[in-house]
Amino acid sequence: MDRRKFFQKCGAACGLGAVASTLLVESCQKSSSTPQGPSANFTVDLTKAGNAALTKSGGSGASNGVIVVNLNGTYIAVAQACTHNGCSVTYTNSNFYCPCHGATFDTNGKVTGGPTNIPLKKYTVTQSGNILTISG
Ligand code: FES
Numbered sequence: 001m002d003r004r005k006f007f008q009k010c011g012a013a014c015g016l017g018a019v020a021s022t023l024l025v026e027s028c029q030k031s032s033s034t035p036q037g038p039s040a041n042f043t044v045d046l047t048k049a050g051n052a053a054l055t056k057s058g059g060s061g062a063s064n065g066v067i068v069v070n071l072n073g074t075y076i077a078v079a080q081a082c083t084h085n086g087c088s089v090t091y092t093n094s095n096f097y098c099p100c101h102g103a104t105f106d107t108n109g110k111v112t113g114g115p116t117n118i119p120l121k122k123y124t125v126t127q128s129g130n131i132l133t134i135s136g
Contacts (some may be wrong), residue, residue, distance in 0.1 A: 002016065007060065010074035011098075014069065022109055032118055033117060033118065033119065034082075034118070034119075034121065035079070035083075035118070035119040035120060035121040036083045036097070036118055036119075036120070036121055037062070037065065037066070037078070037079025037081065037120060037121025037123075038065045038066070038079065039136070040064055040065070040066050040123055040131075040134050040135060040136055041134070041135045042063065042064050042066075042133075042134055043131050043132060043133050043134070044061070044063060044068060044131070044132040044134065045096075045130060046130040046131070047108070047116075047130045047133065051093060052119060053060050054068060054069075054070050054075070054132075055070065055100055056070060057070055057071070058068075058070065058091075060082050060090070062088070063065075063134075064104060064134075065079060065081060066079060066080055066081075066102040066123055066134055067080045067082050067088075067089060067090075067091060068077075068094070068125065068132065068134060069107070070092045071107060075125040075127060075132055076107055076122070077122070077123040077124075077125050077134045078096060078107075078108075078109040078120040078121065078122050079109070079120045079121040079123075082098040082100065082103050082116065082120075083103070083111075083116045083118035083119065083120060084101055084103050084114065084115050084116040084118075085100060085101070087099065087100035087101075089103075089105065089120065094107065094114060095107070095112065096109070096120065098130050101114060101115050101124070102114045102115070103115060105120050106120065106124055109122040121136065122136070123135060124136050
């Protein structure tokens with residue numbers, strides 16, 4: 001069968017296959033630089049035993065898909081799910097680190113290394129006494 005006859009017989013099926021292949025490749029590429037993370041609006045009570053780590057500088061805790069960190073007395077919060085494949089990031093050595101494939105993010109959620117170029121969503125944290133409000 002010559003090339004012309006092949007394409008005549010193949011017709012729409014070959015076209016759909018080519019479109020599907022293109023869509024699959026595009027869906028696997030992480031090209032967005034828009035930070036990713038869930039919407040949040042919750043409070044953290046620093047007097048509760050489960051939040052004791054947050055009372056110390058460098059301490060962290062996670063809730064509602066958000067990781068909250070005490071950064072030298074100032075609180076920050078970013079999305080907990082890594083923007084590569086969704087593993088939970090941890091806070092260590094002034095960075096967020098993903099143990100699955102090694103992505104790293106700074107305290108603003110900006111990518112500093114690893115297989116993603118999508119930042120972690122950063123949340124607004126306000127403090128009133130012992131209550132933190134995380135929103136965004
Ligand atoms: S899931 Fe985080 S680096 Fe792959």
